[in-house]
Amino acid sequence: xxxxxxxxxxxxxxxxxxxxxxxxxxxxxxxxxxxxxxxxxxxxxxxxxxxxxxxxxxxxxxxxxxxxxxxxxxxxxxxxxxxxxxxxxxxxxxxxxxxxxxxxxxxxxxxxxxxxxxxxxxxxxxxxxxxxxxxxxxxxxxxxxxxxxxxxxxxxxxxxxxxxxxxxxxxxxxxxxxxxxxxxxxxxxxxxxxxxxxxxxxxxxxxxxxxxxxxxxxxxxxxxxxxxxxxxxxxxxxxxxxxxxxxxxxxxxxxxxxxxxxxxxxxxxxxxxxxxxxxxxxxxxxxxxxxxxxxxxxxxxxxxxxxxxxxxxxxxxxxxxxxxxxxxxxxxxxxxxxxxxxxxxxxxxxxxxxxxxxxxxxxxxxxxxxxxxxxxxxxxxxxxxxxxxxxxxxxxxxxxxxxxxxxxxxxxxxxxxxxxxxxxxxxxxxxxxxxxxxxxxxxxxxxxxxxxxx
Numbered sequence: 001x002x003x004x005x006x007x008x009x010x011x012x013x014x015x016x017x018x019x020x021x022x023x024x025x026x027x028x029x030x031x032x033x034x035x036x037x038x039x040x041x042x043x044x045x046x047x048x049x050x051x052x053x054x055x056x057x058x059x060x061x062x063x064x065x066x067x068x069x070x071x072x073x074x075x076x077x078x079x080x081x082x083x084x085x086x087x088x089x090x091x092x093x094x095x096x097x098x099x100x101x102x103x104x105x106x107x108x109x110x111x112x113x114x115x116x117x118x119x120x121x122x123x124x125x126x127x128x129x130x131x132x133x134x135x136x137x138x139x140x141x142x143x144x145x146x147x148x149x150x151x152x153x154x155x156x157x158x159x160x161x162x163x164x165x166x167x168x169x170x171x172x173x174x175x176x177x178x179x180x181x182x183x184x185x186x187x188x189x190x191x192x193x194x195x196x197x198x199x200x201x202x203x204x205x206x207x208x209x210x211x212x213x214x215x216x217x218x219x220x221x222x223x224x225x226x227x228x229x230x231x232x233x234x235x236x237x238x239x240x241x242x243x244x245x246x247x248x249x250x251x252x253x254x255x256x257x258x259x260x261x262x263x264x265x266x267x268x269x270x271x272x273x274x275x276x277x278x279x280x281x282x283x284x285x286x287x288x289x290x291x292x293x294x295x296x297x298x299x300x301x302x303x304x305x306x307x308x309x310x311x312x313x314x315x316x317x318x319x320x321x322x323x324x325x326x327x328x329x330x331x332x333x334x335x336x337x338x339x340x341x342x343x344x345x346x347x348x349x350x351x352x353x354x355x356x357x358x359x360x361x362x363x364x365x366x367x368x369x370x371x372x373x374x375x376x377x378x379x380x381x382x383x384x385x386x387x388x389x390x391x392x393x394x395x396x397x398x399x400x401x402x403x404x405x406x407x408x409x410x411x412x413x414x415x416x417x418x419x420x421x422x423x424x425x426x427x428x429x430x431x432x433x434x435x436x437x438x439x440x441x442x443x444x445x446x447x448x449x450x451x452x453x454x
Contacts, residue, residue: 010034010054011120014044014070015086016062024057024116031117033124041065041073048074048081053131055082055104055123060094068098075102076199080130082123086111149190150183151334152327156319160187167314168194173266174287175294175311178318181368184289185247187318192245197285200244205237208253215258216274223275230275238271241284251288251311252297256304263307286311321363321370328359328370335371339378348378406441409434418448 011028015021016039025035034054038044041058042065048056056074060067071083082104087095095106104123107116133148146161167174168191176184185204192202210218217227221236238246248254254262265271266286270279288311290297297303321328333350340347350358354377363369376382408427416422424434438445 010036010052011124012036012038012044012047012052012054012056014038014041014056014058014062014067016040016059020059027113027116028120031120033120041067041070044070045073045077048077051131052078052081053127055084055120055127057084057086057120059086060098061088068094068101068103071098071103072101080127082127084119084123146190149186151331152324153330154319154324154327156324157327160316160318163316164190165194167191167316169196170314171195171285173285173311173313175313175315176287176289176318177293177315178289178291179320179364179366180291181366182318182320183367184318185249187316188245188247188287188289191287192285195245195285197244201241202245202247203237203241204247204249206249208250212255215255216261219258220261220271221273223273225275227274233273236271236273238265238282238284239280243283245285245287248286248288250291252290252292252294252303256302259304259307263304263310266307266310321366325359328361328363329355331367332358332370332374335367335374336378339371339375343375343379345378345380348380350377405437406443409437409441409443413443413445413448416448418445420445 011033013021013025013028013035015024018039021037021039025037028035036047038047041062044056044058045065056071058067058070062070065073067085071085074081074083079102083102085095085098085103085106086109087106088109095103095108099106104126105119107119146164150157150161150164152158164187174188174191176187178184178187188204189202192198205219217230217234217236219236219238221234221239222230223233224230248262265282268279269283270281272279294303294308294312298305298308321331332355336350337347339345358370358373365372409423412423412426416426420431420434423429424431427434429437437443
């Protein structure tokens with residue numbers, strides 16, 4: 001049942017309990033929202049598209065497609081659609097975990113009407129701003145949100161975004177090089193989202209975290225009985241990514257033997273599970289990241305040169321913050337706003353002296369380190385043990401005047417070797433005033449090489 005809008009706000013309500021669904025729909029109707037009711041998650045997906053002008057509210061426990069699976073499917077279509085989960089008391093931990101995975105919020109049964117309307121209103125306002133920003137970017141000739149993901153006005157960032165827009169729509173393998181925390185995975189995700197594979201899986205594999213004894217099973221999967229403990233057949237990460245993109249993070253840490261098997265996958269575009277002789281076709285795009293140029297690893301014999309040339313069809317370098325200092329202030333302000341939204345705190349304004357100190361720092365941990373600082377600042381925790389130079393704030397005008405006066409007295413006393421008469425005559429002071437000021441600033445004529453004390 002579709003209700004006529006009073007203010008254009010749109011809520012897609014999904015719940016298999018007809019009575020609860022009707023009650024919530026009536027509540028929103030009275031609050032002036034347009035409501036689309038659906039009893040099943042699969043059916044609700046037909047109402048969602050990129051640019052859907054509203055939000056989704058869904059029960060977690062439903063037959064068929066449950067609420068969390070529905071949320072994941074919705075975010076494959078448009079990751080900026082707010083999804084609010086309705087949960088029973090026993091599902092609160094599940095809902096909290098879902099929020100870490102992208103849910104906008106959750107409400108626990110039984111809930112008050114005012115609470116539900118307030119959460120929905122906030123989510124709708126968030127969605128309105130997202131869509132409004134998209135329109136503004138489109139009007140400015142920006143067909144994507146790269147400026148939001150990869151913040152910066154420096155030449156190196158402008159060039160990086162230009163190259164991403166060029167490479168993204170292709171199917172070329174990409175090698176992304178950059179320091180720790182510089183945003184290599186953000187670049188990879190942007191490339192994926194600009195490609196024809198955008199609605200297919202994006203699977204990240206941390207090569208450094210894979211146990212060497214299990215790496216082949218994790219990537220290729222296995223059949224039942226392939227090795228002790230393999231009780232049932234299991235897809236590997238490569239198969240999970242079919243049709244999408246695989247990001248091999250920190251590829252330089254992959255064991256040399258596994259590099260040969262990866263080369264075979266790239267050449268044949270097929271995999272064979274452990275314990276099987278049947279090849280499985282693999283339609284994926286590969287991207288890899290490295291903290292250091294792989295040429296050095298090849299020269300040292302730690303990385304196969306044939307695999308390097310196969311992966312390095314296109315290379316991208318993500319600049320460290322030290323190479324784009326002019327972007328640091330803008331990036332910090334963006335991260336500060338994101339932190340306030342994420343932690344649901346009031347936005348915090350960073351005073352100019354803090355911005356200046358942050359801009360002057362090297363940030364060896366790059367964007368990741370800067371984000372951690374923004375989080376702490378947004379939560380009112382200061383900067384912890386981080387050294388940011390002088391961040392105690394601008395001094396009062398009276399303090400600055402006093403400092404200038406003290407230095408002027410010191411300079412005059414030094415010039416006249418502690419003789420007071422030429423000092424008070426030069427500065428236009430009375431003898432009494434000079435004495436008072438010297439006492440205030442702790443100045444002793446004996447410390448200025450002696451002379452006439454008159």
